[in-house]
Structures are given as structure tokens and as C-alpha cells.
Amino acid sequence: MQGNRLYEGQKLALKYFMVAIVLFGAQLLFGLVAAIQFLYPNFLFNILDFSIARILHINALVVWLLYAMIGAVYWLLPDEAGIEVVGVKLGNLAFYILTAAVAVVVLVYLFIQIGPGKESTIWFITEGREYIEAPRWADIGIVAVVLVFLYNVYATVMKGKHTGILVVLMADLIALAGLYLAGMFYTDNIAVDQYWWWWVVHLWVEATWEVYVAAVGGYILIKTLNANRKVVEMWLWIEVAMMFGSGILGLGHHYFWIGTPEYWWEIGALFSALEPVPLVGLFVHVLYDWGKERGKGNNIKNTPAFAWLTVETFGNFLGAGVWGFMHTLPQINLYTHGTQWPAAHGHLAFFGAYVAILIGAIYLAIQGKAGLKEMRMTKASWWAITLITVGVLIMSVSLTISAYVQTMVERGQYGGTWEGYFIAQANQWFVQGMGWRLFSGLAVVVGYGFLVYDLLTIDKKQPAEVREGAVAAA
Amino acid sequence: MENRPSVWSSNRFWRRSATWVTGVASVLLVFLTFDSMGQMKMGTAADIKNKVDKRIPSPLVINYKIDYKLNKTRGHEIPIIGGMDANGYSKYEEKEKFFGKDNWSEKEAKALIHKGKLTIQAKNCMDCHTLLGNGAYYAPDLTKAWLDPTWETLASAYGGKEYAIAKFLENPPAMAMHERKMPNLGITKEEAKAVVAYLKFMSAIDTNGFPRNFGKIKGAVDARK
Ligand code: HEM
Ligand code: HEM
Ligand SMILES: [Fe+2]
Numbered sequence: 295m296q297g298n299r300l301y302e303g304q305k306l307a308l309k310y311f312m313v314a315i316v317l318f319g320a321q322l323l324f325g326l327v328a329a330i331q332f333l334y335p336n337f338l339f340n341i342l343d344f345s346i347a348r349i350l351h352i353n354a355l356v357v358w359l360l361y362a363m364i365g366a367v368y369w370l371l372p373d374e375a376g377i378e379v380v381g382v383k384l385g386n387l388a389f390y391i392l393t394a395a396v397a398v399v400v401l402v403y404l405f406i407q408i409g410p411g412k413e414s415t416i417w418f419i420t421e422g423r424e425y426i427e428a429p430r431w432a433d434i435g436i437v438a439v440v441l442v443f444l445y446n447v448y449a450t451v452m453k454g455k456h457t458g459i460l461v462v463l464m465a466d467l468i469a470l471a472g473l474y475l476a477g478m479f480y481t482d483n484i485a486v487d488q489y490w491w492w493w494v495v496h497l498w499v500e501a502t503w504e505v506y507v508a509a510v511g512g513y514i515l516i517k518t519l520n521a522n523r524k525v526v527e528m529w530l531w532i533e534v535a536m537m538f539g540s541g542i543l544g545l546g547h548h549y550f551w552i553g554t555p556e557y558w559w560e561i562g563a564l565f566s567a568l569e570p571v572p573l574v575g576l577f578v579h580v581l582y583d584w585g586k587e588r589g590k591g592n593n594i595k596n597t598p599a600f601a602w603l604t605v606e607t608f609g610n611f612l613g614a615g616v617w618g619f620m621h622t623l624p625q626i627n628l629y630t631h632g633t634q635w636p637a638a639h640g641h642l643a644f645f646g647a648y649v650a651i652l653i654g655a656i657y658l659a660i661q662g663k664a665g666l667k668e669m670r671m672t673k674a675s676w677w678a679i680t681l682i683t684v685g686v687l688i689m690s691v692s693l694t695i696s697a698y699v700q701t702m703v704e705r706g707q708y709g710g711t712w713e714g715y716f717i718a719q720a721n722q723w724f725v726q727g728m729g730w731r732l733f734s735g736l737a738v739v740v741g742y743g744f745l746v747y748d749l750l751t752i753d754k755k756q757p758a759e760v761r762e763g764a765v766a767a768a
Numbered sequence: 769m770e771n772r773p774s775v776w777s778s779n780r781f782w783r784r785s786a787t788w789v790t791g792v793a794s795v796l797l798v799f800l801t802f803d804s805m806g807q808m809k810m811g812t813a814a815d816i817k818n819k820v821d822k823r824i825p826s827p828l829v830i831n832y833k834i835d836y837k838l839n840k841t842r843g844h845e846i847p848i849i850g851g852m853d854a855n856g857y858s859k860y861e862e863k864e865k866f867f868g869k870d871n872w873s874e875k876e877a878k879a880l881i882h883k884g885k886l887t888i889q890a891k892n893c894m895d896c897h898t899l900l901g902n903g904a905y906y907a908p909d910l911t912k913a914w915l916d917p918t919w920e921t922l923a924s925a926y927g928g929k930e931y932a933i934a935k936f937l938e939n940p941p942a943m944a945m946h947e948r949k950m951p952n953l954g955i956t957k958e959e960a961k962a963v964v965a966y967l968k969f970m971s972a973i974d975t976n977g978f979p980r981n982f983g984k985i986k987g988a989v990d991a992r993k
Contacts, residue, residue, distance in 0.1 A: 332906070335948035343951045344906045345895035411887030411959045422889030424903055458779065482878075482885045483810050485824050485973060488902055489801075524779065531782035535789045542793035551978035552900045553823045555807050559976075561800070628980055632901035632909050707988035710979035712916045715908040716946050720992045 300663060301372035303379030303450075308663060309389055310365030311656045313396075315746065317358035318649075320400075322739050324350040329732045333725070346407050349420070349427050350400070355644065356425055357396060362652035363506060364443055367463060369659050370513050371447060375454025381446045388442040395435045399428050416480060423487070425495055426477045433478050440471045458527030462509045462534060470502040485553030492548040499643070500569060500614070501541035507610070507651055508533040508576060511603060514654055515580065518600040519587045529579050536572035544569050550624045551631055559624045566622045570615030577607040595668050596661050598675040598752070602654030605683050609646020617642050617690065632710075633700035634727075638693035645686040656749065664753035672755045674748035681741025688734035696727030813874045816849075819860045823974045825849060827877035830965050833864040834972050836915055836982055844977025866968065867930055867961060877965070884966030887959045896950070899970065901978060907950065909979060914964075914971035917983045918945075933967065934960040 300308075327347040330337045338347075372379050379385065402419055409415030416422075417430045428436070444467060451460045477494035481487050512530050515521040546562025580603060587594075594600045617639040621630040630636075661669040700718045708714025718724055775781050811822035816829070825847075832850035839846045839856040851862035863870040872880070888894070894903035897910045913919070919929045926932035936943045937960040940950035955963065 328906075339949065340951050343896075345892045345904070348895045348904055348906070349892065408892060408953060409890045410954075410956075411883055411890045411962065413886065415890035416886070420890065420892055422892045422894060424894050427892070427895075458783075480889075482882050483808070483824055484885065484899060484970060485808050486805070488900060489804065489808065491902075528777060528779050528782055531779060531786045535782065535786040538786070538790040539793055542790070542797055545797065548902075549804070551975045552902070553808055553973045553975060554804055555823075556976060557800075558804075628978060631978060632898040632903075632905070634905050637905060705979065705981075707985055709981035709983050709985045710909055710912075711983045712908045712913070712918050712945075716948075717990055717992060719948070 301378050302382040303368045303372045303385070303446075304659070304662065306379070306382060306385050306389060307365040307368035307659060309386075310361045310368065311659060313393055314358040314361040314365060314652070315656070315749065317354045317361065317396075319742060319746070321351055321354035321358060322735075322742055324348070324354065326732075326735055326739065327351075329728070329735050332728045333732060342404075343407075346403060349403055352425055353399075353403070353427060359644075359648050359652060362655065363503075365659075366510050366652065366655040367443075367447060367467070369655065369662070370510070371450055371460070372454075374457045374460050374513070375450050377450065377454040379446055380449035380453055381442070384442050385446050388439045391435070392439045395432055395439075399432050402429070403427070413480075421480075423477070423491055426491070430478065433474070437471070437474065437478075440474070444468060444471060457523075458530060459509050459512055462505065462530055466502050466505045466509065470498065470506070473497050473502065488552045489549070489554065492545060496545050496548055497542070499647070500544060501538055503648060504537045504541060504572070504610075504614075505534055507606070507647060508537065508572075510655060511576065511580070511606065511651060514599060514603050514651070514658060515583055517658055518594050518596045518603070519583050520592060520595070521583045521587070525583075529575070533572050533575060536568075536575065540565050540568035540571065547622045547624075547627065550627055563623050567619065569622075570611065570619050573607075573611040573615040577611045580604060580607045593668060596658055597671045598669065598679070598748075599654040599657040599661070601671065601675075601679055602650050602657065605679065606646065606650035606654065609642065609650055609683070609686075611646075613639065613642030613644070613646035613690070617694075629701045629705045630697065633705070634693050634697035635701070638690045638697050641686060641693065642690035645682075650683075653745070657752075660749060660753060666753065666756060666760060668760050669752065670756060670760060672748060672752055674744045674755075675752060678741050678745035678748055681737050681744065683741075685734045685737035685741055689731050689738070692727040692730035692734065694727075696724045696731075699724040699727070816860050819858070821858060821974070825969070825972045826874070827881040827965075827969055828872065828874055829972045830866045830877055830880070830968050831863055831870045831872055832860065833862045834914065834968065836912060836971070842977070844980070845982065846974055846977070847972045849972055865928070866965070867928075880962045880965040881969055883959065883962035884964075884969075887955065887963050888966060891953045891955065900973070900975060906948070910967060910970070911973075911975060911979065912971045912982045914968045915983065930961075930964050930968070933964045937963055 324347045327338060327342060328344055328351055331344045331347065368379060368385070406419055409419040419429055420427045421429060447464060447467060451464055473494055476490045508530055512526040515526055516523055543561055544566035546558040547566040549558035549562060621627050621635050621639065657669070699721045703721055704710060704714045704718035708717060808824055810824045811820070811826035813826060813828055815822050816826050829849050835848035835852065836845050837848045837852060837856065838844065841856065847858070849858040849860055851859040853859045866872065888899070893899065893910070896904050896907040898905065899910050901909060901911065919932060922932040923929040926935055937955045938957060939952050941952060
């Protein structure tokens with residue numbers, strides 16, 4: 295980045311970030327609707343049923359994370375490669391096409407919702423498969439747009455510098471995009487359907503996305519702490535080895551009960567139990583670099599970005615590592631599978647591993663856009679990070695308590711029947727957990743308000759010494 | 769002693785390790801996937817005739833009585849299709865009428881299953897329910913819904929379990945049992961029949977004993993009462 299001037303690729307990144315933050319708001323809103331329906335089932339009944347609210351909640355989540363991930367790559371790509379993004383015009387066109395397609399899909403979810411039991415519904419309304427409900431036409435559109443993105447990344451790196459971070463990202467992004475194809479076909483065999491569905495869901499969040507985070511986390515460390523690139527890149531390769539080494543076969547922890555052979559019990563248990571190891575590594579690495587640089591008396595160049603990165607490393611370890619491990623052994627998963635357990639883990643893991651770091655990346659871009667050498671936290675930054683983080687943590691603990699009731703009462707006592715399900719749902723501790731989830735969800739929404747405000751104003755709220763630095767640099 | 773850089777802090781060493789580890793894990797996954805896909809192929813009419821147990825049975829199981837019983841050898845419950853033999857496995861003998869007949873042809877049964885699966889996706893069932901334990905947690909798991917004791921108690925009033933479930937699916941609020949209701953999803957008569965067939969077929973999938981003790985435990989304390 296030259297002074298205040300941004301690369302075209304970085305301007306494109308800002309567009310991606312903007313849509314991401316808007317969709318984050320939509321995600322929270324529909325989560326709130328779904329959470330209210332657990333307590334007051336008549337709320338929006340027959341208008342916006344739970345299924346529709348939930349689809350919008352989790353699809354908005356996945357789509358905004360992908361937007362922010364693409365945005366972060368467009369941000370760091372010209373900076374790392376040292377040249378403008380190749381094909382950035384095409385990239386802009388792809389951005390508008392993708393955004394228009396997302397808008398159409400959302401409108402169809404909201405207003406058409408469901409269709410008759412025919413192939414045409416799968417093509418044009420919904421595929422009815424959790425997280426990847428988007429109809430087939432949209433799948434094909436997404437693949438086309440992602441191909442443009444991949445082309446831009448590859449062409450730019452080929453022409454510019456090949457840093458370790460970029461090399462890891464190139465390999466990772468192609469795997470990430472390729473895996474989406476595993477979710478793009480129809481079969482009458484529900485076991486085979488779910489087998490491939492997990493290739494997309496698990497091999498995204500527990501393999502390719504984790505490696506993405508390790509790479510972008512390395513970049514943020516270099517930017518905020520001036521961390522030593524050689525050490526960062528060595529750690530990155532170690533992380534890649536550990537993440538792919540455990541995560542790829544860790545896929546087996548989803549193949550215990552869906553009509554799959556028994557050998558997945560052992561394979562899934564062993565490899566998924568190893569998955570937390572790299573997450574500890576990530577966390578230790580950040581703390582280590584932080585201590586080292588602070589020890590030298592160096593300032594953190596962007597305190598909000600660094601704070602979110604710290605939340606990321608700890609949240610990733612806690613949400614994915616600890617909460618994931620708690621239900622990953624088949625002996626336990628037999629009773630937790632299909633209860634609120636995965637929801638408790640899913641919230642903390644998605645937030646800890648992905649939401650936090652991508653917010654950090656957005657702060658980094660805000661700093662770059664304003665041309666500030668250093669950017670400090672404001673009061674609003676503090677409220678945003680505190681309310682959102684503590685809110686999600688309380689939400690996950692509440693869901694865990696509700697989940698325990700389900701495993702003990704619905705599964706343990708009643709063998710998982712229709713009646714057993716509702717006996718557990720009516721249990722006072724279960725209901726209290728749902729109440730706390732709603733309450734903490736509201737805290738997250740308030741935190742989101744602070745976040746939006748902060749992202750729009752933080753550059754103007756910097757203390758005098760920081761702003762003067764910017765003037766001097768310009 | 770000479771101070772040579774250690775291999776443990778060499779980027780090249782770790783890059784190679786990462787590539788190898790990823791490659792080996794991927795190859796193993798592909799190999800296991802081929803094996804699993806072989807074992808998970810949907811069964812055929814011949815399999816039923818030859819009494820071959822398939823993890824995913826033939827759609828023709830809709831012509832048979834289905835049960836979920838403990839198998840001593842495997843140490844957990846397994847689906848029992850058409851009666852149980854002395855060793856605790858399926859006999860494929862006892863038939864059961866499904867919408868009035870127990871001789872659905874393979875073609876008819878396949879067509880029903882096909883429409884049922886499409887309807888399940890088209891109505892987003894998995895965004896309220898879990899199927900095989902995956903999906904959403906707002907409503908009961910449907911893996912063994914066909915065998916649910918509540919349907920057994922409703923069966924006689926509707927002239928058979930399949931009629932009761934179909935009637936429910938066509939207009940769930942009319943048969944609501946709880947304050948949290950299932951909405952009317954505009955499921956037609958034909959679609960309802962197909963979905964019920966799918967539920968029956970799904971209850972015969974071998975899920976390695978999930979869910980455990982389905983419908984077996986009686987006499988536990990019901991805190992609602
Ligand atoms: C950032 C990483 C991770 C994310 C974002 C994540 C997210 C999720 C989500 C959303 C689900 C629920 C899927 C559904 O809707 O059915 C899930 C399931 C699960 N996760 Fe993770 N996860 C992560 C890492 C891990 C790790 C490291 C482990 C194990 C140590 C783990 C263990 C599990 C297990 C066992 C389930 C299956 C629950 C079931 O269906 O019974 N996860 N994960
Ligand atoms: C950063 C914040 C959030 C993230 C990352 C997130 C993520 C997720 C994920 C991954 C799932 C699917 C879980 C599964 O199937 O296992 C989910 C479901 C859900 N979320 Fe969130 N969510 C967030 C915020 C919220 C908020 C604020 C609320 C409202 C209070 C909320 C309410 C819900 C509800 C009700 C479900 C449905 C769970 C069920 O099927 O029982 N979420 N969310
Ligand atoms: Fe997983």
C-alpha cells in the first residue's frame with residue numbers, strides 16, 4: 295500500500311466487506327426470530343416459520359463469511375504480491391453478479407419458501423439441505439464467480455511475489471472451491487446424500503477454512519505486530535500439516551450413524567480427537583508473538599484487529615477444540631447426535647474460528663483505507679467486542695445446558711421418541727437454557743450495533759498523536 | 769561444536785511434511801470413500817429375495833413389517849425386516865399392507881421413494897427436524913418416526929399407521945399434539961403417501977444403533993405431569 299492510495303483489489307475488498315457486514319446483521323435478526331419461536335411457538339407461525347428463519351440465519355452466516363473471506367484475500371493479495379490484482383475489472387463484475395444472485399436467493403427463501411416435491415423445486419426454490427439450501431441454479435452461478443476469483447488470485451501470484459502465505463492460500467482456496475461440487479447433486483439415497491453433504495460442511499469448517507484462518511491470521515500478525523515473517527510462515531506450514539492431518543480423516547466423526555460402515559467409529563474418533571491440537575498451537579503462537587513484541591516495547595499497530603485475532607485464537611480453541619471434542623467420541627455422540635449439542639458447539643466454533651478473525655481483517659482494511667500508521671480501539675470497539683464475545687459465550691453455555699437435558703431425558707430416559715422429545719423440551723432447565731440463549735442473543739445484537747457504528751467512525755475517533763502520524767505519512 | 773540450523777526450524781522441511789501428510793490423508797479418505805459407497809448402495813429386489821442385509825435396503829421394504837431390535841452379536845439395535853430369525857437378523861418373510869397392498873413392485877416402490885425424498889427436500893423438513901440425526905432441533909428426529917409408539921396408538925383410529933401419518937402431513941395443525949405445531953406445508957395427498965413411504969424406508973436403514981433404546985423405556989418420571 296502506498297501511503298493513502300489503495301490498490302483496486304483493495305477497493306474491491308471493501309465492497310465485499312460491506313455486504314458481509316450487512317448480511318451479518320440479517321443473520322442475527324433471523325437467529326433472533328428462530329430463538330423467539332422456541333419460547334413462543336406462535337410467533338410468526340405460518341408467516342415466517344422456524345425452518346425459514348433458520349435457513350436465512352445459517353445461509354446468511356455462511357455467505358457473509360465467504361464474502362469476508364474473499365474480501366480479506368483481495369485485501370492482502372496486492373499487498374503480499376506487491377502488484378495490482380490481475381483481472382480486477384472482471385473481479386468487480388463477478389462481485390455484482392454474485393450480490394444480485396444472493397439477493398434473488400434471499401427473496402425466494404423469504405417469499406416463496408417451499409415448492410412442490412419435484413425436481414424444479416430443487417433447481418429454482420430450495421435444495422432443502424442444511425447450509426446449502428441454495429437452489430441449483432445459484433450453485434452453478436456461485437461456482438462461476440468463484441472461478442473468476444481463483445483466476446485473479448492465481449494470475450496475480452504468478453506475476454508477483456510468491457510469499458508462503460500466498461502459496462498456502464492458493465492451494466487451500468482451490469480445495470475449498472472444489473469441495474462445493476460435492477454438494478451439488480441429488481440422490482434418493484439419504485445416507486449417500488449426507489455422506490457427501492458432510493464433505494462440504496466438515497471439510498470446509500474443519501480443514502480448508504481452518505487453514506485459511508491460519509494463513510490470514512499469519513498476515514494479521516505480521517501487520518499488527520511486525521511478527522517475523524519467516525517464523526510466521528514456518529508455523530503456518532506446521533499448522534497446515536496438523537490441520538489437514540487430523541481434519542481430513544476427522545470427517546469420520548459424522549459417519550457414525552448415517553448408514554455408514556462401523557470402521558468410521560475408530561477412524562472418526564482417533565482423528566477428530568487430534569483436531570484440537572493445531573488449535574492449541576495457533577493460540578500459543580499468537581500469545582508468544584504478542585509477548586515478544588510487547589517485551590521489545592513495540593506498539594500494536596491496530597489494537598482492535600489484534601484484539602479480535604486474540605478472541606479468534608482462544609474462541610477457536612474453545613469452541614472447535616474443547617466443545618467439539620466433548621461430543622466427538624462415538625460412545626458420547628450416540629446420545630448427543632441430533633440434540634442441541636451440535637448447536638452449542640456450532641455457535642461457539644463458528645464465532646470463535648471465523649467471525650472473530652474476519653471482523654479483525656475488516657478493522658485492518660479500515661486502517662488501510664484511512665491511511666493510519668496505527669489504529670487504536672475506541673469505546674465502541676470495546677463494547678462491540680465485549681458484548682458479542684460474552685454474548686456468544688453465554689449463548690453456547692446455555693445451549694449446552696439445554697443439550698444436557700436432551701441427552702439425559704429425551705435420549706437416556708425416553709429413547710428419543712416423539713413424546714420423549716417433547717418431555718425434554720418442556721423440562722424447566724431446558725426452557726431456562728432457551729431463555730438465556732434469547733437474552734444473550736440480544737446482547738450480541740446490541741454488540742453488533744456498536745460494531746457497525748465503530749467501523750463507520752473509528753478512523754475519525756483516533757487520538758491526536760495517531761492522526762498526526764497519518765498526516766506525516768501522507 | 770558447529771552451530772548448524774536445525775531441521776525443525778526449516779520452512780522447507782515443514783512445507784514438505786504438510787504436503788505429504790495432506791496427500792496421505794486425502795488418499796486414505798478417497799480409498800475409504802470407495803469402500804463406503806460400495807457398502808451403502810441401495811438394495812435391490814434380488815437382495816430381498818436372497819435375504820441379503822443391506823445397510824440401505826431396497827425400497828421394497830415398504831411391503832414388509834419393520835422392527836428395531838437388539839442384536840446380541842453387534843451389541844446394539846438393528847432394523848428387522850419381515851420378522852426376526854433365531855440369530856436376531858431379518859427374515860424378509862412377514863409382509864404388511866402399505867396403503868392397502870403388500871405387493872408394490874420394485875418400480876412403484878422406487879417411484880414412491882423418489883417423490884418422497886424430493887418432497888422432503890422441497891419442504892425443508894431438515895430445517896426443523898433431524899433425519900439420521902442431522903438437521904435442525906426444533907422438532908423430533910424422524911429417523912425411526914415410522915416406528916414411533918405414538919403412531920402405533922393412533923393407527924387403529926385411522927385404519928392403519930400409514931393413513932394416520934399421511935393425514936397428519938396433509939394438514940399438521942389439525943392433528944397438533946403440542947403447542948409447538950408443525951405448519952401446513954401444502955403437502956398433497958400423493959406427496960404425503962410418498963413421504964410416508966420414505967419414512968418407512970428410512971426406518972429400515974442400518975444406523976449402527978442410532979437412536980439407542982428407541983421407544984423402549986417406560987416408566988421414567990415425566991416432569992410435565
Ligand atoms: C472451526 C471449526 C469448527 C466449526 C465451525 C464447527 C462447526 C460445527 C457445526 C455447525 C456442527 C453442526 C452441524 C450440523 O448442523 O449438523 C458441527 C458438528 C460437529 N462438530 Fe464441529 N466444528 C468445528 C470444529 C470441530 C472440531 C475440532 C471437532 C472435534 C474435535 C468437532 C466436532 C464436531 C462433531 C462431533 C459434530 C457432530 C455433531 C453431531 O452431528 O452429532 N468440530 N460442527
Ligand atoms: C455470531 C453469532 C452466531 C453464529 C456464528 C451462529 C451460528 C449458528 C449455526 C452454525 C447454527 C446451526 C447449528 C446447528 O445446526 O448445529 C445456528 C442455529 C441457530 N442459531 Fe445461531 N448463530 C449466531 C447468532 C445467533 C443469535 C444472536 C441467535 C438468537 C438468539 C441465534 C439463534 C439460533 C437458533 C435459534 C438456531 C437454530 C438451532 C436449532 O435448530 O435448534 N444465533 N446458528
Ligand atoms: Fe466435523
